[in-house]
Amino acid sequence: MFIKRCPRDKSGKEHVYWQVVESCRTRRGSRHRVVAYLGELSPGEQRGWARLATLLDGRAAAKAHQLALFPEPEQADPVPDQVDVVVQGIRVGQVRDFGDVFLALALWRMLELDTLLEHDLPRGQEEVPWALMACILTIARFLDPSSELHVEDTWYLRTALPELLGVPAEAVTDSRLYRTLDVLLALKSMLQGHLAARQGELFRPRHDFVLYDVTSTYFEGLAEGNRRARRGYSRDHRPDCKQVCIGLVVTPEGFPLGIEVFAGNRGDVTTLEEIVETMEARYGRAERIWVLDRGLVSEANLAFLRERGARYLVGTPKALLRRFEQALLGREWAEVQDGIEVQAHPSPDGTETFLLCRSADRREKERAIHERFVRRIEAGLVRMAGRLERARRRLDRGAAERQVGRLLASNSRAAGAFQVRVEETPDLRGGLRLAWSREPTWEAWAAASEGCYLLRSNVTDLRAADLWRTYTQLTDVEDAFRTEKSELRVRPIWHQLDRRVEAHILFSYLAYALWKTLQAWMERAGLGRGVRTVLEEFARIKAVEVILPTSTGRELRLWCISQPDADQRALLDRLGLVLPRRLRRPTWVTHLQDLDPPCSLDF
DSSP, X not given: OEEEEEEEEETTEEEEEEEEEEEEEETTEEEEEEEEEEESOOHHHHHHXXXXXXXXXXXXXXXXXXXXXXXXXOOSSOOOSOOOBOGGXXXXXXXXXXXXXXXXXXXXXXXXHHHHHHHHSOOSSOSSOHHHHHHHHHHHHHHSOOOHHHIIIIIGGGBSHHHHHOOOGGGOXXXXXXXXXXXXXXXXXXXXXXHHHHHHHHHOOOOSEEEEEEEEEEBSSOOTTOTTOBOOOOTTSOTTSOEEEEEEEEOTTOOEEEEEEEETTOOGGGXXXXXXXXXXXXXXXXXXXXXXXXXXXXXHHHHXXXXXXXXXXXXXXXXXXXXGHHHHHSOOOEEEXXXXXXXXXXXXXXXXXXXXXXXXXXXXXXXXXXXXXXXXXXXXXXXXXXXXXHOOSOOOHHHHHHHHHHHHHHTGGGGGGEEEEEEEOTTSSSOEEEEEEEOHHHHHHHHHHTTEEEEEEOOOSSOHHHHHHHHHTTHHHHHHHHIIIIISOOOSBOOOSHXXXXXXXXXXXXXXXXXXXXXXXXXXXXXXXXXXHHHHHHHXXXXXXXXXXXXXXXXXXXXXXOOXXXXXXXXXXXXXXXXXXXXEEEEEOOOXXXXXXXXXXXX
């Protein structure tokens, strides 16, 4: 139960009426039921209702919401420039997070998202501009990613953003945050184009190569209202949950260029045409090279890229290595890095280049994997052979062969290393014997191909070493996905509606843009790439409420910024940031106990 403000416009003048309402659930969802009509309230009645609310519900958050619901009376006497302070009564009130939100707000303004949204978001009768609500949601996702309810109930109340942005805590409600998701989604394409252009101005990333990959993120709940929520291949190892797939395009430095949401059961290979057309519509059909993992490659996709005049550098299925068996055994390798060797082989028609790569570290890893699976198969065959020998009744040969098949299928990485036979023999009571031998051709191929992989490109004006180095930058997409999932916690998704899910992912994209901007800013300042470390250092800078008793009997409120230590001063100096000494001007304190007594109430 709570007090609700109901403004009405009569003859060009606004009248404010008040109601006592409670939330109740109906077949159509959550609704407000009016308990009592209060009508227009005088200032004394407003203070009485506010005080009653704090007596009925002692939670600090509810107290702040109900008190701030009624406008405070305007102070007829502003704080003078000079006032006598009673030193003995000075005390500290609230302590709020300041340093990290101050840094995040600087990033938001560095990317000029504030001016963009103020200009392009629709303006209506909203109490809080949508641009400010979008800023709050993005900073929350960047610093303390959680639900919109957490932003309203906990996070926003403990930060200095109400003082920095001028948006009071009672204005940041879950319904307003949800509406912000809906409003900003309409600007998705424009936001992505703006961020790419602005980060290009600030850091000059390369756009001749674009890196694309797909990941997935899962839902908590049934997500019945989302047509794209489906079960499919889960990169999060949650096949029990519905999911959506996310396609992300980045520059070689990891700056985001675009993000799209696909159905959870959609194959990666089917998303490429849509992404290429979207990027070309947004940025033009400039000559760029698409760098793709082998999961996105098919002959149809490559033909699609060639038809559009696009160039590509892609991974290939390992089965294609068989075409280069003789080259694997040869010695004409060129070392491009310690432990990395390559060979370039043009295609017969000269339109493509196949780049054969060999990694010493990868060879050791694959050799260990093969040996582990070989030992598993051998141990399984020994156990099965013992069971056949000890059998006391006639066994079915087909059932025994199926057991062998299951054993090899569960260890498929080394299944070709063995020739296994189930033989009938009258010497045993079960009538069956298991015989196996090692396959030398498989062992020879494994020894030659371990640590090798094949790249394919229609780029003919780059050296083999440059092609290899470019392909390895696909790790920037993987790093972006890792940041989205671990640092920005895009998963799991609690929203159930299609548009809310897409908007949730869009705000994660905006938060990732802030993350990459800070990372590039740090690298330029010689601070490395440890974004989380810098955020934790800034988070130790607090805004402190200081209460100053005066000789007049009244008290002043100051919001002061804690002094940074030596490490924090060094960070601020490298980044070129200057902390303010105080937030806003001093104000007089109005105490709850000084308010008029509550009016009499009849229920």
